[in-house]
Amino acid sequence: MSAAYNNQLVYVIIFNRLTLLSSARNERGRWGRESDGTCSFDDVCVDMERVFSFSALIFVLMIVSSEVSGFPKLIHRSLEENVGITLNQITEPENVSKAIELDELTIAHKILERVPLIDGHNDLPHVIRLLAESQLASFNLTDLVDKKPWSTDPTSHTDILRLRQGKIGAQFWVAYTSCKTQHNDSPQKAIEQIDLIYRLIDLYADTFQLATTAQEIEDIFALGKIASLIGVEGGHAIGNSLGVLRTFYRLGVRYMTLTHSCPTPWADNSQLDNPGQAPIHDGLSGFGEAIVQEMNRLGMMVDISHVSVSTMEDVLNVSKAPVIFSHSGAFSVCNNTRNVPDHILRRLAKNGGIIMVVFYNEFVACDQSASLYHVVRHIQHIRNVIGVDYIGLGGDFNGVDRVPTDLEDVSKYPNLFAELLRQGWSEKDLEKLAGKNMLRVMRRVEQVKMELFPMEPIEEWIPTEDLQPEHKQCLTEYS
Numbered sequence: 001m002s003a004a005y006n007n008q009l010v011y012v013i014i015f016n017r018l019t020l021l022s023s024a025r026n027e028r029g030r031w032g033r034e035s036d037g038t039c040s041f042d043d044v045c046v047d048m049e050r051v052f053s054f055s056a057l058i059f060v061l062m063i064v065s066s067e068v069s070g071f072p073k074l075i076h077r078s079l080e081e082n083v084g085i086t087l088n089q090i091t092e093p094e095n096v097s098k099a100i101e102l103d104e105l106t107i108a109h110k111i112l113e114r115v116p117l118i119d120g121h122n123d124l125p126h127v128i129r130l131l132a133e134s135q136l137a138s139f140n141l142t143d144l145v146d147k148k149p150w151s152t153d154p155t156s157h158t159d160i161l162r163l164r165q166g167k168i169g170a171q172f173w174v175a176y177t178s179c180k181t182q183h184n185d186s187p188q189k190a191i192e193q194i195d196l197i198y199r200l201i202d203l204y205a206d207t208f209q210l211a212t213t214a215q216e217i218e219d220i221f222a223l224g225k226i227a228s229l230i231g232v233e234g235g236h237a238i239g240n241s242l243g244v245l246r247t248f249y250r251l252g253v254r255y256m257t258l259t260h261s262c263p264t265p266w267a268d269n270s271q272l273d274n275p276g277q278a279p280i281h282d283g284l285s286g287f288g289e290a291i292v293q294e295m296n297r298l299g300m301m302v303d304i305s306h307v308s309v310s311t312m313e314d315v316l317n318v319s320k321a322p323v324i325f326s327h328s329g330a331f332s333v334c335n336n337t338r339n340v341p342d343h344i345l346r347r348l349a350k351n352g353g354i355i356m357v358v359f360y361n362e363f364v365a366c367d368q369s370a371s372l373y374h375v376v377r378h379i380q381h382i383r384n385v386i387g388v389d390y391i392g393l394g395g396d397f398n399g400v401d402r403v404p405t406d407l408e409d410v411s412k413y414p415n416l417f418a419e420l421l422r423q424g425w426s427e428k429d430l431e432k433l434a435g436k437n438m439l440r441v442m443r444r445v446e447q448v449k450m451e452l453f454p455m456e457p458i459e460e461w462i463p464t465e466d467l468q469p470e471h472k473q474c475l476t477e478y479s
């Protein structure tokens with residue numbers, strides 16, 4: 001149901017009420033004219049004619065004013081309070097793009113012009129690897145809407161024009177390595193993806209600039225560019241080596257997702273929470289705890305999207321710094337193990353971290369199809385459980401092949417902010433969701449790094465007994 005239809009419905013209800021009032025009076029013969037046209041009670045007849053003329057005038061004014069103001073919302077609110085019809089029943093539309101009123105989209109754009117919208121997870125580098133063999137000279141990232149194979153690939157949601165339309169202020173570009181690379185060439189693949197991100201930033205230097213701190217995000221945003229950050233997805237990318245982890249930090253990596261869809265020899269992944277599956281480490285191993293401590297020392301954020309609940313708990317026990325979910329939803333809203341249960345959300349708030357809400361249909365709707373409203377439900381649920389200070393956005397664009405209606409690509413973020421405005425969010429709260437919460441998390445992670453400064457690098461190796469024979473097949477001599 002569209003908003004315009006809703007407004008008309010309200011007018012019809014009001015007009016109907018006036019007509020009923022009029023006919024009711026006439027039937028009782030108190031205020032109507034007699035059949036010969038004379039008035040039974042002259043004074044009242046005159047008064048009622050005035051009343052109905054005045055009502056008609058008000059009715060016309062309401063229609064006119066509704067075109068230029070939010071007047072219908074007052075009527076909706078009044079219906080909600082006095083008649084018991086809820087706002088949602090009246091206003092939840094099927095098609096957001098038609099329903100979102102221009103003033104709300106305008107406010108959304110203004111918010112995203114003053115606060116950087118920081119998205120936690122975009123897999124564009126992976127899609128460039130798949131569709132263009134990482135060759136940036138073979139295509140122009142400015143506009144891919146009508147360019148094959150990008151235009152027909154369901155995992156292609158990003159180009160520069162759409163990033164600008166979507167008002168992205170800062171993006172964590174993901175250096176992803178698949179589980180197939182584990183115990184094989186995963187560090188090489190991760191470094192190649194980091195190299196690709198650097199080449200993207202260099203080639204489109206008018207648009208992108210590397211950021212490694214919260215302050216750099218703000219400075220680059222002030223220049224009108226998109227602050228570009230690097231996250232590594234899949235802890236297997238470090239090849240069980242703290243030396244590789246430290247080198248990633250020096251290359252500008254500012255978060256690492258501890259697992260992808262497979263366990264590492266030091267952390268359990270979310271799929272192990274599925275029915276019929278059994279934990280391997282029941283969370284983090286001792287070496288896994290050392291990795292988290294070293295990430296704290298380096299100032300690299302610990303991303304616990306993709307990990308099992310036990311791993312989430314262990315990380316929250318060990319980490320001295322806030323942790324992040326770079327792309328996850330709320331388990332209570334959609335029972336997928338990639339999402340976060342309420343008791344972990346509460347612990348996340350105590351930790352001062354952030355959950356950046358994912359847009360993938362299977363995670364937001366537990367279905368192949370979804371709409372922006374499913375994403376809103378996750379955001380509202382998390383807000384209800386832990387408040388507005390721990391929520392961000394991590395769409396997972398280019399990392400998934402099914403995205404919600406009205407959030408089809410990176411140009412659509414303002415729709416989400418406009419809808420939340422419509423649902424009563426303040427501009428201050430939307431600034432937090434957009435980027436202020438993440439900036440706070442990053443600043444605290446940077447501060448913990450300073451506090452841990454006298455701490456020496458952790459020099460231990462993964463214990464040989466933690467590695468199964470099949471883990472070592474591609475390794476040369478261990479020492």
Ligand SMILES: [Zn+2]
Nearest residue numbers: 233306327399
């Ligand atoms: Zn992922």
